[in-house]
Amino acid sequence: MPYSSSLTDQEWGVLEPLLPQILPCKKRTRPTNWTNREILDGIFYQLKNGCNWCDLPKDLPPYSTVYWHYKQWRAAGAIEKLMCLFHNQVREQAKKKPSGRH
Helix, strand or coil: CCCCCCCCHHHHHHHHHHHHHHCCCCCCCCCCCCCHHHHHHHHHHHHHHCCCHHHCCCCCCCHHHHHHHHHHHHHCCHHHHHHHHHHHHHHHHCCCCCCCCC
C-alpha cells in the first residue's frame, strides 16, 4: 500500500523520463534490487515524515540503500537539477520566461 508521500503513477510518468539526464551514472557491480521509483518513495517518506533513516518502513528499500542514493544524488546536484527542470516546466506552462525575470 502506498504512503501519502509515494509517487502516483502520473507523477512517476512525469519524473521517470527526466532521471537519465539528472541522476549520476552509477557503476554497476551487480544487478539492482530496487527501482529508482522505490528509492525515491523512500526518500520522500523520510523527508515528509522527518523520521530517522533507520525508521523507514520495512516495505520500502533498506534505509542504508535509500540514504546512500540520497547522498549520492544530492552531492551530484541531481535534486537541484530536478527542481530547476520542474520550475522551468511550470513557468513554461504559465507562459513565463524560464529565468523568472521579466
